[in-house]
Amino acid sequence: MWGNARRNTRRTASVPDRTTIVTAIALALALPLAFTACSSNSTAPPSGTVVLWVANSGLSKTGISNNAANANSILGYTASQIATGTTAAPAIKLITNSGNAGLALDAAGNLWVTDPSNNSIAEYAAAQLKKSGQPKPNVVISANANGSLNSPEALAIDGNGNLWVANSAAAGSGANTVVEFTKSQLSATGSPKPAVRLASNAGSINNPQGLAFDPLGNLWVSDSAAVKEFSATQVAASGAPVPAVTIGDDGLGSLNGPEGITFDANGNLWVAVFFSNVVVGFSNHQLTASGNPVPAVIVRAGDQSALNNPCGLAFDTTGNLWVSNLTTSWLLKFVAKQLTSPSSPKPVVFVAGGSLVSPCAMAYVR
Numbered sequence: 338m339w340g341n342a343r344r345n346t347r348r349t350a351s352v353p354d355r356t357t358i359v360t361a362i363a364l365a366l367a368l369p370l371a372f373t374a375c376s377s378n379s380t381a382p383p384s385g386t387v388v389l390w391v392a393n394s395g396l397s398k399t400g401i402s403n404n405a406a407n408a409n410s411i412l413g414y415t416a417s418q419i420a421t422g423t424t425a426a427p428a429i430k431l432i433t434n435s436g437n438a439g440l441a442l443d444a445a446g447n448l449w450v451t452d453p454s455n456n457s458i459a460e461y462a463a464a465q466l467k468k469s470g471q472p473k474p475n476v477v478i479s480a481n482a483n484g485s486l487n488s489p490e491a492l493a494i495d496g497n498g499n500l501w502v503a504n505s506a507a508a509g510s511g512a513n514t515v516v517e518f519t520k521s522q523l524s525a526t527g528s529p530k531p532a533v534r535l536a537s538n539a540g541s542i543n544n545p546q547g548l549a550f551d552p553l554g555n556l557w558v559s560d561s562a563a564v565k566e567f568s569a570t571q572v573a574a575s576g577a578p579v580p581a582v583t584i585g586d587d588g589l590g591s592l593n594g595p596e597g598i599t600f601d602a603n604g605n606l607w608v609a610v611f612f613s614n615v616v617v618g619f620s621n622h623q624l625t626a627s628g629n630p631v632p633a634v635i636v637r638a639g640d641q642s643a644l645n646n647p648c649g650l651a652f653d654t655t656g657n658l659w660v661s662n663l664t665t666s667w668l669l670k671f672v673a674k675q676l677t678s679p680s681s682p683k684p685v686v687f688v689a690g691g692s693l694v695s696p697c698a699m700a701y702v703r
Contacts, residue, residue: 387413387429390448392698395436408694409433424690432471439492440698449500451489456480458489481528484511493548503545513537515558538577547598559595562586564608584619585629591617597649602656609647616647616660636671637681643669648697659699666693
């Protein structure tokens, strides 16, 4: 996440009054929004099946020692638990050695997790996700001598099953890079050399926190105050490319600490904005050129305490958006129809309880 010193500094940054943004949106968006509520023909999973995985980040995200019993764990919630909300214990709890940052599910149902403190990535096989416990990771990818992993944060899996990792360290070998490990490199424990390494070009990658691929295979990265696109061509080989597109803050705090990012079914980009306590959506049309656009949608929770340092995002199979709150240790669900215009909706579902401790990254089973 943000380095400790950086986090302490940025946490004091002033956050603009979001009513100003609503006014700006009314002036800036003269045409109907490109957003439509997402729908899916997916069959609903059995009620007892784990559909949402959540990483308790422990000290890896907060920078503050946390001795809570569940601080270093990954939680699995079933469809029935999150249908209407719960404060009960999750169906599955996996105990890990230290705080967890990024999460990603591969096509085989294996769960990948980053461990920033130990500069490593762990895979828990699908079979290991069936019951609670402290399983030994099936595969561990560790840093090599050239700093292939340096405070790894976010994860993303591309269409070929290759795993991409954001290295968030501010200094040292491998700092401020995004690296790729091929599917074949992930088959066994080791310290492989990344197949692709994207380095910063004059600050083009700066404390990366989120990764997501768009429908065209372009890789988007959230960092200190922007989201950036590296085209499918640029990510095919190592180098230090200038981002194809950079979306910056609109001057009103729209990207004041961007964290988790994700795309909806229509190719619109959603960003959890940590310090502004909002979730913003950029339409796919806004993503075609660099600039500082006012987001097409700004979600400010109707309950003003509901969005409090939002960190992770995940869409479910029917287009509803899940948001993790680092500070309150809540999970919130906003239904698809609430995401079509600037608004202050109330979350329709709260998931809370002592099992959640500084949750951030999430992965929804598809």
